[in-house]
Amino acid sequence: MTDRPAPWLTIIGIGEDGYDGLSEAAQCALSSATLVYGGARHLELVEGKLANTSCQLKAWPSPFAKGIEELAANEGQNTVVLATGDPQWFGIGATLHRRFSADEIEVIPHLSAFSMAASRLGWPLQNVETLSLHGRPIDVLRGFLFPGARIIALTSNGAAPGEIADLLADEGYGISTLTVLEHLGGAKERISTCEAEVYSADAADLNTVAIEARSIGNTPVLSRSPGLPDSAFRHDGKITKQEVRAVTLAKLAPVPGQLLWDIGAGSGSIGIEWLRAAKNTKAVAVEPLEKRRVFLRGNAAALGTPDLKVVEGKAPEALTNLPHPDAIFIGGGLTSKDIVKTCFDALPSGGRLVANAVTLEGEQVLAESWKKFGGDLVRLSISRADPIGGLTGWRPLMPVTQWSLVKP
Template sequence: MTAAWLTLIGMGEDRVLSPAARDTLAQAKVVYGGARHFELCGAEITGEARQWPSPFASVYSDLAALKGTPTAILATGDPQWYGIGSALAAHVSPEEMLVLPSPSAFQLASARMHWPLQDVTCLSLHGRALETLNGYLQPGRKILALTSNGETPGKVARRLTDAGFGPSRMTLMEHMGGAQERLCSATAAEWREACADFNTLAIELLPGPDAKAFARVPGLPDSAFRHDGKMTKREVRSVTMSALQPMPGQLLWDVGAGCGSIGIEWLRAAEQTSAIGLEPHTERRAMAAENALALGTPALKLVDATAPDGLTNLPDPDAIFIGGGLTTPTLVATCLSRLKPGGRLVANAVTLEGEAVLLSAHQTHGGDLIRLTIQRADKVGGLTGWRPFMPVTQWSLTKPHGDIA
């Protein structure tokens, strides 16, 4: 087994290092970190202190050149929780790296708030789109969020207020565990606090009268999306998502993404998912991008391409939804060839031509073929009647472990 030559040390504002961390720093020939980390460590560092390079990615080639040399990396709190640990793990084998964590910001913040950590949503807004918050705006939810700098809490307050959650209680926690620790609270609507750059934010979501709250289970109302009328309607979308079976960490291809409703529902339904939407129409891609931000899924990737040609350079998916382009069997065959074993393919059609393609696919490959008919109550003059939507034919298949001819 290869001996660990690289040690990742998580630090707190209290400047307290474990005996193992002290021994590591005493033996390390090279120590990487930020200016704040070096200030906190003081005389504990005896080797060469190197601040993070710019661009940051160059550190990986530097570390490769140091392989076998006792090296330490200083980080904040628990490096494995929204920290550098996961990035390092992609470049350094587990046998070569030792991780010595300190209490994370989430642990410290939950202790300050007296919130059971298992009941709290932990997010990072550090270097990430603030719109991520939009996916978690439900009454009563408690959120702990890492921030980018002192401007983030004010931006969060404005976003919550604009979304109708102005009564939400926000608590700012600066420099937790250190001599400069400070806590302050106010509602989002009343937030006026000046903030230090190193802070963590606690949010208890409380709705105002105009708040719009959406659950994360599939089936968002059609009105939640900006669209041009061509979209997978709510009831059909719910059935479609049930067949797609979103699972943590999996990738969806949304072929013919339209306003992005399927990809957005996929990203909201399970943690750490990803989605790529192919949409050749500029206006619909713009709508999909806008919807993704509004509904808290900024990770939706939109590609200006049509299938099957636009699929060539994409990573193989765990699930595929075909909502457009069902004019020939070629698209189905291409998608099936790229779908991972155990993956799900779902295709919807409203035209006879598209239905014929799905019937042929069902006869060739099996799977499930269903027809969905939806009627909604609507005004008929001064009365109420049923207004039908176009029937939708849906074919779904789970790819077996083995090639599909």
């Protein structure tokens, strides 16, 4: 067992109660630091208490990456970085741990805004969805709405509560209870509650928003389980139909943190449902037609997955330099065996590949790929009940041939 070296970088979470709200360990780390980095608000909270120390206070520079470079240049100096609340919960802690080893860093967290908001509302935090909309598209919220949902969200500024209220009303959740919690834990703390559709207040830039979701009648409930109705997507007919999509996603097996290539993405239904199905997933949608890329971006925003990356081009050329995938779906462009080989080679061991075809030419490519690489080859036939005159009959959809495998 080796001795762990003393950390040179301390990340301290601080609240609106400032220096006096810090633990003894945090106060000691601050007073003994050579350099103290933080946002302007953070530095104002402590500078009066550090006037008689030798530490240098430095505002975090812009762009953000420049601050990381300065820390690296001063590596080994006794340095403190001030952050809001819990630095490891949507905070700077994760970023700094990607750059420096855990042995170099000590984290002293403060109460998070999530914990304080849940305490004020009496909500059990384990049953609450916690989101950060700080510097992120507000459309992310759309993917977490259902009747009865409790959501606590960090925001970017004082305009955010009004934008959230408008989004809720747009989604049919205007009667949801919206609570705006400003300057939590400080002398200026203020909490206001109303229905989202009547919200009209001005909020402080430092605020957290809590939502207790309630929907008006006939508002569709969109599950995060794969198989959304086709009507949830705008498309020009190029869409993997609901029943086939559910089977396809089951074969792709979304896993938290993993990346999907959605090739010939069309409306984006596969990539979007992949992102909705598991936390922190990533997806790249490759689509050559501009009209469909417009559908893609609109569907991604409307269904709470604005982080879907859209790439213009055809496979296999457009796949060059993409981040390595964990799973691949080929929904279009199955005119060449080169696409299949490129995709197979790109997958790691344990990666999943699923390809669907509705044409004879596409079926031939899949049959040959199945013989060469193995896996499963199935044919999916779906019929939907439809009026025939005054009676009802089965109207078949185009059969889909599906090839899937897990790479050895």
